[in-house]
Structure formats: structure tokens, C-alpha cells
Amino acid sequence: MNAESGPRPWWREFGALWAFGIREYRVWQSYRANQVLWITNLLVTTWLFFLLGHTLAGSAAQALGPAYGTNYMSFIVVGVTVNVFINTNLSDPYIRIARAYFNGTMDLYLLSPMSIYTPLLGLMTKSLLDDYPRLFFAGGFGILLFGATFTYHAWWLALLFTVVFLAAGFGIGLISASSFYLLNIKKGTEPVQFLIQQILATLLAGTYYPITVLPRPLQWIACLIPHTYAFDALRRLLDPGAQPNVPVLPIQHALPALPPLAVDGLMLGVLSVVLVPLGVYLYGRGIERARGEGTLTRWQ
Numbered sequence: 021m022n023a024e025s026g027p028r029p030w031w032r033e034f035g036a037l038w039a040f041g042i043r044e045y046r047v048w049q050s051y052r053a054n055q056v057l058w059i060t061n062l063l064v065t066t067w068l069f070f071l072l073g074h075t076l077a078g079s080a081a082q083a084l085g086p087a088y089g090t091n092y093m094s095f096i097v098v099g100v101t102v103n104v105f106i107n108t109n110l111s112d113p114y115i116r117i118a119r120a121y122f123n124g125t126m127d128l129y130l131l132s133p134m135s136i137y138t139p140l141l142g143l144m145t146k147s148l149l150d151d152y153p154r155l156f157f158a159g160g161f162g163i164l165l166f167g168a169t170f171t172y173h174a175w176w177l178a179l180l181f182t183v184v185f186l187a188a189g190f191g192i193g194l195i196s197a198s199s200f201y202l203l204n205i206k207k208g209t210e211p212v213q214f215l216i217q218q219i220l221a222t223l224l225a226g227t228y229y230p231i232t233v234l235p236r237p238l239q240w241i242a243c244l245i246p247h248t249y250a251f252d253a254l255r256r257l258l259d260p261g262a263q264p265n266v267p268v269l270p271i272q273h274a275l276p277a278l279p280p281l282a283v284d285g286l287m288l289g290v291l292s293v294v295l296v297p298l299g300v301y302l303y304g305r306g307i308e309r310a311r312g313e314g315t316l317t318r319w320q
Contacts, residue, residue: 028133036134040142045149084230087252087268087280089261094169097162098255099227101155105182106247108144108151109189110217113197113303114210116143120317121206127316136307137300140197170258177281178257181250181288188246188292192216194299201306201315221247232268243271246291253284 088095120126120143129139162168196212199205224231224238225247231239242248248269256264264281267273271287272280310316 028135032133033135033138036132036138037142040139041145044143044145047146085232085266085268086261086263087266088230088255089259091167091169091260093162093166094259095230095255096228097159097166097168098258099251100162101158102182102185102250102254103221103227103247104151104154104158106185106189106250107217108147109186110193110196111213112144112147112151113140113190113193114200114213115147116140117197117200118206119143121200122318124317130307130311130316136304140303169260171260172258174257178254181253181257181285184285184288184292185246185250188288188295191292191295191297191299192246194303195295198299198302198306201310202302216245220245224248226251230268236270239270243269243287246288246295249284249288249291253281253288256281 084090084092084095117126117140120129120139126139130136159168163170192212196210199210199212205211220241221227224234224242225245226242227247231242231248234242252269256262265279267276267280269280269283272278272283275283278286307316
């Protein structure tokens with residue numbers, strides 16, 4: 021926010037977010053061809069993931085263990101859909117900042133009395149429209165065509181875990197976005213998002229297979245990212261036949277006095293409490309550094 025004007029009332033910031041949201045929705049809606057391609061890409065990629073899972077279902081189901089039930093397609097649907105779901109919170113902040121920089125609009129946004137965080141949140145609306153609905157497409161696709169089944173007796177607890185996971189992912193996303201100005205990473209691959217989402221989450225967190233198939237040191241590394249706890253908790257809560265009290269993650273074995281779901285909730289809460297304030301701080305530092313250096317925008 022501008023230091024001279026002081027903090028604005030929350031309803032003014034909400035009004036600005038609403039205006040950004042309407043604008044991004046109209047931009048998204050105006051490209052009809054992109055919407056068709058969006059649905060086509062979603063169907064093709066999820067089809068490939070589920071076909072692979074269906075091919076491996078016989079042997080893979082034996083590796084699940086009692087904690088996650090016996091339906092491998094239910095297991096993989098949770099992994100694929102949650103990975104798609106978190107992509108907005110984790111990857112999109114950097115993309116939106118880069119867009120505002122290269123389009124020459126970031127300095128205009130920050131000349132207004134808005135908080136420095138309002139343009140970022142507002143610009144993310146387009147990705148909310150793109151990414152969040154994929155959860156229902158991919159989940160429905162797995163249920164209708166590949167035999168995934170779920171139980172919903174603890175849906176409210178699954179929703180709570182999802183909200184905390186999204187908060188932790190947004191904290192990582194803010195840290196990722198801060199690298200644009202703090203580390204001057206304006207082109208190429210952004211390292212924070214690449215390390216967390218493309219490497220650790222993909223290979224270690226258990227998106228496609230239980231982490232018990234990994235060597236023990238890699239299982240402990242998997243416990244450093246929020247994805248691992250979200251996958252574990254949601255599968256215990258939603259997959260049929262899952263046994264919530266059977267420990268799987270090494271940290272769950274290390275804390276035998278706590279139920280596995282309690283360990284998941286505790287670790288997700290700790291990661292959120294650490295990552296969100298750290299992301300807010302680093303993002304703010306990056307903006308102030310760019311203001312001081314006059315590099316908020318690339319001038320054409």
C-alpha cells in the first residue's frame with residue numbers, strides 16, 4: 021500500500037478485487053476458442069493419466085496398503101485433481117506478476133491507493149476460472165469412465181484440509197512471485213515453483229503412487245512439502261475402504277501418540293503459518309525494491 025495514504029478500508033480493497041475479477045472474467049469469456057481448447061486439453065491429459073493408472077491398477081493396488089483402500093483409480097484421481105487444483109495458488113502469482121511487468125501495467129496499479137497485494141490477487145481471478153473448475157472435470161471424468169469411487173461422510177473435514185493446503189500453496193506462490201523482483205528472475209524457469217511443484221510434488225509427494233515405494237530418506241524429504249500431507253489426508257477421508265488410523269508417512273510413525281490425520285493437520289497448519297507470512301513479507305520486499313530501483317515495469 022502507499023505509505024503516504026495509510027491503509028484503506030477493507031471494503032475498498034474488496035471493491036478493487038471485484039473490479040479486477042469482472043475484468044478478468046470478461047477477458048476469459050471473450051476468447052471462445054481458448055475455452056474449447058481448455059476443455060480439450062483437460063480431457064486429453066486426464067485421459068492419459070487415467071489410462072496409465074488403469075494399466076497399472078492391478079499391481080499398483082497391492083502397493084497402496086490399508087491406509088488408502090484398494091481402489092487405485094480413486095487413489096490416482098485424488099492425486100491428479102488436487103495437483104491441478106493447487107497449481108493456481110502455487111504457480112500463478114509469479115505468472116501474474118510477470119504479465120503485469122511485461123505489459124507495462126504494474127507501475128500503474130501501484131500508483132493507485134490499492135494495497136500492493138490487491139493487483140496480484142485480482143489478476144489471479146482468470147486462473148481461478150481456468151484451474152479450479154478442473155477439479156470437478158477431472159474428478160467426474162475419473163468417476164464416470166474409470167471406476168473411481170469416493171465416500172463423503174467426512175466431506176467437511178476434507179474441505180478443511182483443502183483450504184489449509186491452498187493457504188500453504190499460496191504462501192509458496194508468494195515466495196515464488198517475490199523472486200521476480202528480489203532475485204531478478206524475469207525470464208526462464210522460476211526455481212521455487214520448479215523445485216516444489218515440478219520436482220518434489222511430482223516425484224515424492226505421492227501423486228501417482230504411495231510414498232512407501234520410495235527409499236526412506238526420500239520419504240522424509242517428501243514430508244517437507246504440504247502436498248504430501250494433503251494427499252495423505254484426503255485419501256484417508258475420501259477413498260473407500262481407507263483406514264484413517266494406519267500410519268504411512270515417516271513423520272506419522274515418529275509421532276505415534278497422534279492419529280495420522282492429526283499429524284497431517286498439524287503439519288499443514290505449521291507450513292501454512294510459516295509460508296504465508298514469509299511469502300507476504302518477501303513479496304512486499306520485492307515490490308519495494310523494484311520501486312526504489314524504478315524497475316516495476318519494463319518500458320517499451
